[in-house]
Structure formats: structure tokens, C-alpha cells
Amino acid sequence: MENKLNSESFLEKINLFGLKSLVISGAKKDKLKNVVRIIVLDYSIWIILFGIVMILSSLTSRFLTTVNLMNILLHSSILGVVVIGESICLLSGKFDLSVGSTVGLSGALAAWLMVTGQPAASGWALHPIPAILIVLLVGIGIGLFNGFFIAKVGMNPLLTTLASMIFLRGMALIVTSGESLYNFPPSYQFLGGGTIGPVPTAVVIMLALYIIFHFILNCKKIGRHIYIVGGNPEAARACGISVEKVVMLAFMMSGFLAAVGGILLSSRLNSAQTISGSGMELDAIAASVIGGISLQGGRGILLNTIAGVLVIESIRTGLVLLDVPAFWIRCTMGFVIFLAILMDTLKVKLK
């Protein structure tokens, strides 16, 4: 009896945390069977990640080392933050191709505001805190712009954010006069390059953001509305949800998180390069889809996209360690993305 109660309240706690599908319907005796079924169906990406890590570890002894794993985590942290925003856009049934350029522009803008002694910088030598606030606001503004034209005006999300992507890359070039800016204040460098105890600060920031946005998506009204709008925008509209507002908020979150990603990347490299973050939008979509976020909208569990990010970064790092030529790594990544989208499509078909 005691035991049963414990497991019940344990399931309730999981439910509270948003992993709702772990607690399943139906008769109690089927619960265990159901838990297994749900783990296999909903959380299978973690099993796949484990398999990939095992395979890569057996292929090269350099993979399963603390240094390498930390390196993968550090790389994952920046992509991970961007993936949160991309996943939110996908959940709302849209796309954001502009996140990579937002990453680039954010780093460039941060550098322009803070860096001293370089002619391409503003020379204002701004303190990191106001500089970061400005960069985050610009990120939110980019999301607001994208969201407004997609939700209110009804422009195609793919092409609108493609235009933003090109425009913002140009802005990054303008801000830095096409040069690389480097040497940030030490407190800024701490964000992407420092550690808290043994853990890189960037990883802590990524995990904190994952928890916050998982909470928003699963426990807050706006999060629920993002899922509803992504699942059936007409039903959402008919029951009084402002679809426009929800989509705009999703893009603003995406812009904000891409700006955080840009700050972390420039901080880790201690420089802002005009090409920073290029191609990241596709990695972000790939990691989201590998993590089970459906391209059809409204389906997927945000926390699983951590596994999606780790899969991508593990394969990439593993192939480098295996001395696979760079061109082949590209082909492999393309194939992995293809597989993820194929799986997503088949999952929808099966239903």
C-alpha cells in the first residue's frame, strides 16, 4: 500500500513537471506496460543517443574522455539555447530560419558596444550589463518583426525568415564593418568561457533556460496555447485564442534565445566574427526534429531536444575524432537530418 502510494505520488510529481505522458490513462495494472511503451515511443531519442555514444566510443578511444565530453557539452550549450527557440516556433506550427543570423548579429552588436581599441567598434566601451540588455532587446525585436509579418500580415514563415536571415547577416557585416572584433571584458567572457565549479557557465545557462521554457510550455497558459495553435489553429481561433498574439510571442522567444546564443558564442570565442552562427538555423531545426518536435506543429517534448542537440554534436565530434574528411562530415550531417525528417513524416503517417 505504502509503496503504491509512493509510486502514485511520484507519477504525480512527474506530471507536475510536465512529463505528462508518463502518467497514462487506462487501468492501473497496465500502468507499467504503458510506462514502458511511452518511454520507448516518446523518449526513444535518449536510447538512440546512448547507442550513438556507445558506437563512437567503441570506434575511438578518444571519444569517451572527460575533455571530449565537456567539449561536446560546451558546443551543445550554444546550439541548445537556439534550439529552444526554434522548437517553440516549430511547436506553434511555424519556422524560424533567421536564428543563425540573429546569433551572428547579436555577437557583432555586443562586440561593437563593448570592445575598445578597435576602429570598427563604437568606442563606447559599454558595461556588459547594458550591452547584454540591448542585444537581448534587439533579439526580441527581430522576433517581433518576423512574428508580426507572419502572423498579422500572413506572410509565408519560411520565406519571411529567409529574408530576415539574409538581411540580418548584412546587418552584422555593417555593424562590424566586416571585421572581426575581439577582446571582450572579462565578466562577459565568463558567460561562454567560464566555469561554475567543474561545469561550463554556458552549460548551466542552457540547462536553466531549458527548465524555464519547459515550465512555460507545460505549465503556463501561453505554453498550452502554443501547442493548441500548432495543433489546430482554426480550433484555437474558434475558442477565442488570439493566434496572432501566440505566434508573435513564439517568434519573440525565438529571437530572444537566438540573441542569448549569440552572446554565449561570442563570449566563448572572445570574438565576434561576421560569419558566426551561419548555418545554425538548419542545425537548430535538425536538432529539434531529431528531438521529436514535429514539423507539422503542436507535437513534441522540449526536453527531448537536448538529446537532439547532443546527437548532432556527438556525431560531428565523433567523426572529427575518427579523422573523417570534412566534406564527408557534411554529407553525414545532411543524411542524419534527412533521416530525422523521414522519421517525423512516418510518425505522422502511422497515426
Add this chain to the structure above:
Amino acid sequence: MEKIPIIKMVNISKNFGAVKALQDVNFEVYPCEVVALVGDNGAGKSTLMKILAGVYPPSRGEIFIEGEKVNFTSPADAISRGIQMIYQDLAVADNIDVAGNIFLGRELEKKALGGFTKIIDKKRMEELAWEALERVKINIGSVREKVENLSGGQRQAVAIARAISAKAKIIIMDEPAAALGVKETHELLELIKDLKEKKIAVVYISHRLENIFEVSDRVIVLKGGKRIADRQTKDTTMEKIRQLIVEGV
């Protein structure tokens, strides 16, 4: 009739560009009444009801609810006045569970993290969802089931349970039986009769005259955007209504 209509639409016109979808249509529903709205494709049935549900504003005309003039600018306005529309195929969000669908767009909240923020009150929603489902006498295994795993009839029941739990005074159903089998259609019609006993008025849009004659009190016929007939169901026949729909006389 001396009774005050729960809904009164007066001289409603709606133009989509050059197309006159509705021309000076009057429409009224009295308390506890099941009104069938019939007409050929393009007659303006759905347009009229979407205006009532706040989806479109009318080009001209006025809407009164229990004698009071209203101006809907969004579905939320109509919902807040007790008007619920159930669309033929887009009534529910497949990716959301039953409880979530019953509270779609009006999720209950509770304080969390020591009053710092509000979160969705899933437990309370599930309890109230059970009550709402019991009222429509529909058997669904679990309110945590995703709606995509339900049958067509169950999905309609979820939509109706939502309308009831949102304190609907009037429920508009647009071809609710379109995706239903024979048995499920029968269950739906029973449900509509039941709504009447719960003092909820129903507008039933359908092509299926046999269903209409089974549940409705009154039939209103639209043709080419105009209202051409208003008959008490018991005083007319399917053949007469069919003739009105097709020939207009």
C-alpha cells in the same frame, strides 16, 4: 410568439467583395429550441452562423442577445455571451488531451511557486472535465487521452462537453454528423435532445433532412443568401423542405 428570443439577428447582409453571401436575413432562436438551418451549398448557412459566432463581422445588420444589442469583434466576444459554435471538423485540437480540449482557450489557473506565478491547474481541469463528460453521458476512458485517439462521435462529444462547461446558452453545430457513423449519429441526436432538457438552445446546420426531422422544432431555409422559409417542423414534411431547398418554393 411573445417569448423573447435568445438570439435575434436582424437584416443581416454580408458581402465578400462583389459576392453577396447574405442579403437581409432575419434569424431568431427561442429558449430551449432546436432550430435547423438548411439550404444548398453556398446558400449562406455557415456564413450566417460564423457571423453569430463572431468569426466575421456582418456588412450590415444587427444582432441582439436576450434583447440586448451586441457587436462581436472576435469569437471570444461571442463565447463570453454564451454562444458556442462547433465546427464540422475543426472542433478539437488532436494533439491535446480530453481535459485540455474541454477547457480549450479558457484553461483554469492556480497560483504556484509561492504566488510568484500562475500555472495551469491540470488536476482541477481534469475533475471538471469528468463532470462535463458525465453530463453529456459519454464514456471516454480517460480525460488524459489525446483527442486524436478518440472516435468521431467521442470527439463531437468532447466539443459539446466543452460548450456546456463553458455555460453555453446556445450551441451552433455545423454538419456535426458529417464524420459520424450511423450509431454515432444516433448518439449525437440523443445528445441534442438532452441539451434541450438542459435549457440549451441548438442551431443545427445539416443536409440530412431525416436527422433534422428527428430533432428540430423549427426549420429555416436559406437560398442564394436569402431566407425563403421558416416552418415549424411538425407542420411540414421532408418533401416540402427538399423542394424549398432545391426550387425555392
